Amino acid sequence: MPAEVAIQPTDSFDPSSFDAVKWQLREHTAYITMSRPEARNALNIAMRNELMACFNEVQNNREIWLAVLCGEDPIFCAGADLKEKLNLARSDGDKERSRLSNELYLTMRRCYKPIIAAINGGCIAQGAGLALLSDIRLMSEKGFFWWPQVMRGISSMSGPLLLTEAVSPSFALRYLLTADKITPEDALRVDLCTEVVPHENLMDTVDKWATKMLKNAPLSLQAIKEVAVRRRGMTIDEAFPIGREISERTMDSDDSIEGLKAFKEKRSPAWQGK
Known part of the structure; x- marks a missing residue:
């Protein structure tokens, strides 16, 4: 495992104040962990803001060369926090939540440092969108992609915009319109993920890929x-x-x-x- 190194944060970045995301630096690599296990790492307003802060720091800090995005076991990310969404329905808070979703996607898209997604479990809806905005997707055998929005009476941004960009539209729509899960085997077959490994080997595999990339300029x-x-x-x-x-x-x-x-x-x- 890469050793921890002393990298000075930029002036405005303070991960010690975070509630929903954990931040760790090891050998020019930022490990960003979505950490709301009580809510299956669902994206609430706090997590969106903290993830944006992390990816802005990755982009702006010259000492950070690579990022790893993961979720606290046993899930990568359950997507949007639907309880929060219901509480904020048809309010200004719901508009703010939607605005932050768009901003987070664009922040990741505009982060030109390589991003590895460590998909340790369910990668659902907006959580799947975050994985699709990563460059290398490494998947545990326990992982899957899932867009269940049509079962909830809502629509999706990440599915029709990002999944159809990553794979053929016909493959994407087959899963988006049925709410079937994309298994690790099918994800690997269509290059939706780079590698599928036993669950206990996932982070070692992530470190292997990080080390390989860090050998390059x-x-x-x-x-x-x-x-x-x-x-x-x-x-x-x-x-x-x-x-x-x-x-x-x-x-x-x-x-x-x-x-x-x-x-x-x-x-x-x-x-x-x-």
Whole structure:
């Protein structure tokens, strides 16, 4: 397991005040754990705000190169807190809750540091949306994706917007319109997850993937993800200038010089993230 390292938070970030999310740093990696076990890690207003703060910190802190999103066992995330939703129904508080849902999705989308989702159990509705906004999805054999909204008389954002982007629309709608669960085997078959492992091996597998990625230049990882995200919806003619601008920015970095020197000198590079 990667060792804990002393990374200074940015001035506005204080995870010690969090109620619904746990934050830990190990070797340039932020481990972000949704922690409301009494509510099956359901997303309430507090958790949305805290997750946004975490992913903003990941994006803005130069010493953080990678993030891992997980849920406190035995579930990844049960989706929106429906009790909170019912209490706030048709009120300004419900509008605020919806606004925060959109902001959280966009905050994760605009985080260009790689994100690993450790799917330890049920990954439901908005919880599944958070997993889909991750780059590497590692799944316990106990995990599943599920969009049950049609059973509750409500609609979905993450299903029709994100699931249909990740897999074929016909596959997505087959599950969204029936509220069937997507098993680990089916998720792996359509590349909805990267790997399925025994439950007890999940976090070791996460650490293995994190270690593998941390061997690479952090600015290069960010640049590649940024191009991949920003070019969505663009023609190739529109995307090439953005790709070139980001590539040249990376080539001007100290790490780029270090990588070329290490190649010439036949040694492992020492990345600095600058």
